[in-house]
Amino acid sequence: MSLEIDHVTKRFGTTTALDGLAFEVARGEVFGFLGANGAGKTTTMRICLGIVRADEGEIRWDGRPTGELPRRTWGYLPEERGLYPRMAVLDQLVYYGSLYGEPPDRARREALAWLTRFRIPEYAGRRAEELSKGNQQKVQFIAAVLHGPDVLLMDEPFTGLDPVNLVLLREAFMELRDRGRTLIFSTHQMEMAEAMCESVAIIDHGRLMAGGRVRDLKRASGRRSLRLAVDGDAAPRWLAELPEVEALRTGAGGSELELVPGADPAAILAAVLSRGGSVTRFEVVEPSLEALFIEHVGRPADDEATLAPEVVSPSLQAGGVA
Amino acid sequence: MAGRDPLLPNAWIVARREYRDRVRGPLFLASTIVLMALGMLVAVAPIGIRYLDRQTVTRIAVVSDDADLAVRATAVADSLLNILPQGADPAAWEKPYRIERSGDRAGVDAALSKGDLAGVLLVQRLPSGQVDVVLRSNEGASSARAQLLGLAAFGIGVLDWSSRLPSGNAVDPFQPAAFRVEALNTATEGGRPLDAQEAASRGFLGIVFVVLLFITVVIYGMWVATGVASEKSSRVMELMISAASPRQMLTGKVVGIGAAGLSQYIVIALPTLLIIAFQDRIAQLVLGPSWSEGAPIVGLSPGLLAAYGVFFLLGFVLFALIYAAMGSFVSRPDDLQTLSLPLSLLATVGYLTAIVALGGGSGLWVTVASFLPPFSPFVMLARLMVSAIEPWQVLLSIGLLVGSIAVVAVAASRMYAAGVLLYGQRPGIRAFVAAARKA
Numbered sequence: 001m002s003l004e005i006d007h008v009t010k011r012f013g014t015t016t017a018l019d020g021l022a023f024e025v026a027r028g029e030v031f032g033f034l035g036a037n038g039a040g041k042t043t044t045m046r047i048c049l050g051i052v053r054a055d056e057g058e059i060r061w062d063g064r065p066t067g068e069l070p071r072r073t074w075g076y077l078p079e080e081r082g083l084y085p086r087m088a089v090l091d092q093l094v095y096y097g098s099l100y101g102e103p104p105d106r107a108r109r110e111a112l113a114w115l116t117r118f119r120i121p122e123y124a125g126r127r128a129e130e131l132s133k134g135n136q137q138k139v140q141f142i143a144a145v146l147h148g149p150d151v152l153l154m155d156e157p158f159t160g161l162d163p164v165n166l167v168l169l170r171e172a173f174m175e176l177r178d179r180g181r182t183l184i185f186s187t188h189q190m191e192m193a194e195a196m197c198e199s200v201a202i203i204d205h206g207r208l209m210a211g212g213r214v215r216d217l218k219r220a221s222g223r224r225s226l227r228l229a230v231d232g233d234a235a236p237r238w239l240a241e242l243p244e245v246e247a248l249r250t251g252a253g254g255s256e257l258e259l260v261p262g263a264d265p266a267a268i269l270a271a272v273l274s275r276g277g278s279v280t281r282f283e284v285v286e287p288s289l290e291a292l293f294i295e296h297v298g299r300p301a302d303d304e305a306t307l308a309p310e311v312v313s314p315s316l317q318a319g320g321v322a
Numbered sequence: 323m324a325g326r327d328p329l330l331p332n333a334w335i336v337a338r339r340e341y342r343d344r345v346r347g348p349l350f351l352a353s354t355i356v357l358m359a360l361g362m363l364v365a366v367a368p369i370g371i372r373y374l375d376r377q378t379v380t381r382i383a384v385v386s387d388d389a390d391l392a393v394r395a396t397a398v399a400d401s402l403l404n405i406l407p408q409g410a411d412p413a414a415w416e417k418p419y420r421i422e423r424s425g426d427r428a429g430v431d432a433a434l435s436k437g438d439l440a441g442v443l444l445v446q447r448l449p450s451g452q453v454d455v456v457l458r459s460n461e462g463a464s465s466a467r468a469q470l471l472g473l474a475a476f477g478i479g480v481l482d483w484s485s486r487l488p489s490g491n492a493v494d495p496f497q498p499a500a501f502r503v504e505a506l507n508t509a510t511e512g513g514r515p516l517d518a519q520e521a522a523s524r525g526f527l528g529i530v531f532v533v534l535l536f537i538t539v540v541i542y543g544m545w546v547a548t549g550v551a552s553e554k555s556s557r558v559m560e561l562m563i564s565a566a567s568p569r570q571m572l573t574g575k576v577v578g579i580g581a582a583g584l585s586q587y588i589v590i591a592l593p594t595l596l597i598i599a600f601q602d603r604i605a606q607l608v609l610g611p612s613w614s615e616g617a618p619i620v621g622l623s624p625g626l627l628a629a630y631g632v633f634f635l636l637g638f639v640l641f642a643l644i645y646a647a648m649g650s651f652v653s654r655p656d657d658l659q660t661l662s663l664p665l666s667l668l669a670t671v672g673y674l675t676a677i678v679a680l681g682g683g684s685g686l687w688v689t690v691a692s693f694l695p696p697f698s699p700f701v702m703l704a705r706l707m708v709s710a711i712e713p714w715q716v717l718l719s720i721g722l723l724v725g726s727i728a729v730v731a732v733a734a735s736r737m738y739a740a741g742v743l744l745y746g747q748r749p750g751i752r753a754f755v756a757a758a759r760k761a
Binding site: 051076078079080082083084086087095096140143 | 327
């Protein structure tokens with residue numbers, strides 16, 4: 001059983017939003033839908049929900065076209081955040097639950113359980129307009145999952161959340177996955193996608209650039225990265241001139257070097273040591289999802305290039321080499 | 323999509339939310355109270371006016387060089403202006419007009435310009451023997467008082483002529499001619515032609531009903547249009563359209579917002595109509611028994627009330643759907659201002675035609691409009707109030723109205739669905755029509 005995006009094409013006037021897009025998402029999987037702004041992620045989700053109709057191709061869940069499925073098959077967290085501003089949070093959740101066919105009493109119980117889990121039970125009686133953006137985001141997530149959908153489609157679900165709420169949402173994702181739900185989300189936060197997704201689809205201008213299990217994609221790329229920190233010079237620029245280095249991203253905690261295929265990391269270590277540098281971190285890693293994304297799409301997903309989160313092992317901190 | 327999305331229960335759930343959202347708002351409560359008070363004030367106003375009338379006696383002076391003419395003119399004017407109301411006690415009744423004879427021409431002119439006198443009747447005999455009567459007044463020639471005094475002038479002439487007949491002449495005593503109207507197309511009640519009071523009441527109620535329908539249609543129609551447009555343009559839409567179908571949402575919105583409007587309407591109209599219904603009793607209590615002139619709703623029958631209910635409801639639903647379609651068409655509530663004008667013109671045409679019908683107009687357009695939606699709720703209602711209408715005509719009008727509601731509902735639903743399909747875009751008319759075809 002899976003969600004099949006079967007060569008879907010969608011045009012808006014002269015603009016082709018989706019151009020024969022095709023990939024598959026297995027049931028019970030956390031799936032990352034990656035692409036630059038305007039790549040076609042939201043359009044794909046809207047076609048899944050029947051909000052927008054495809055010009056060509058079809059989307060099927062469990063072998064059935066999405067138009068034949070009951071609405072409660074889907075849970076949707078749109079990118080545009082929107083709740084009725086003057087309506088109480090709990091009333092709003094019961095309302096959406098009822099529209100999806102949940103009995104009001106059950107919807108109320110479920111809503112209160114989710115609010116408690118997200119540490120905002122005291123907001124049940126408050127108007128949505130009184131909540132912070134992050135808390136509205138959590139309420140909207142609850143509205144999407146309250147009726148227990150088979151497939152959860154989320155457009156940029158992490159935007160506007162602080163680190164604590166990110167963890168809460170991430171835990172909720174994992175729990176839903178363990179219950180057999182299929183979670184599909186789009187994001188620009190590659191580190192979140194890397195941490196949570198078993199599979200991804202990278203799309204650009206409505207076309208699939210790469211797709212499949214993250215592990216397989218990384219292996220198939222034949223690339224490796226090197227995380228390196230040198231005492232006294234966290235970001236030595238000369239590293240970029242080494243023949244083994246294809247790209248260099250520097251940050252306060254060190255540098256991330258993308259190696260050319262077949263490059264020997266030891267040669268880089270030797271080069272650093274030969275310059276008298278004291279290496280405080282040396283880690284050979286598979287290419288990041290961000291690196292894969294850039295490789296396929298050719299530019300950063302966001303306006304700013306971001307460095308992968310700093311991971312400093314105790315051994316490196318002690319001056320050793322991993 | 324419609325196959326997998328039955329109208330209920332989602333349309334009902336949406337309607338309930340829309341209804342509660344509106345009626346729970348403080349603005350709704352405040353405006354309802356203010357309008358209810360205003361309605362009651364308007365209903366009680368005739369009693370207040372009559373109360374003020376009771377406090378003042380209107381003075382009219384008669385000026386004539388001819389003493390006999392002056393006496394006759396005073397007597398005739400007095401008898402025509404001071405008619406004892408039906409059921410009033412002659413002993414307790416106070417005449418509303420005081421007709422005074424005066425020889426001071428300059429004095430009465432000054433009193434007239436100061437407002438102490440409502441009018442001056444100048445009566446004189448011309449050299450030809452003809453009696454010449456001039457009414458000097460600040461009112462126009464078409465006022466009811468001027469017309470009554472015009473009749474008085476005729477009476478003065480007749481009396482003057484008869485007083486100069488030779489004595490002993492074998493002429494039969496003067497007998498005023500009997501007069502009655504046989505109108506061929508006036509309303510009846512149980513086959514019986516209406517009396518003057520009932521007919522006047524029907525005319526009055528017809529205006530009240532038509533005005534109420536017009537105001538309700540325009541104001542609450544805009545509520546519906548704004549509700550549809552604002553949600554369409556808001557971010558809530560994105561979540562809603564994944565939970566409910568356009569048809570469910572549109573139906574829920576029209577029913578919910580419409581019901582909120584009707585609730586307000588009923589709360590405002592009910593006490594107002596009750597005051598109108600019991601106006602004679604209230605007048606009796608406040609002004610005494612001599613001031614009861616019959617309730618303004620004396621011409622209202624259960625059948626007429628039912629017809630009003632049917633035409634009101636159907637007219638309201640039709641216009642609510644038209645306004646909803648308009649709300650679907652625009653991408654922002656601000657754009658509604660532009661589109662609301664032609665739509666309110668539609669209602670205005672119906673309203674004005676109904677006013678013509680209430681005034682006795684029975685031309686081809688009045689007849690056609692009484693069957694033609696969206697004008698028929700106004701015009702057929704008006705014709706029913708003041709004309710003799712066959713039952714089949716009423717049924718045909720209702721049938722056409724119901725049919726048009728079905729057609730407009732389908733069109734509005736498609737327009738709304740098209741608006742939803744084009745969500746987030748700024749479509750041209752061509753894209754909108756194309757989307758409506760697919761919807």
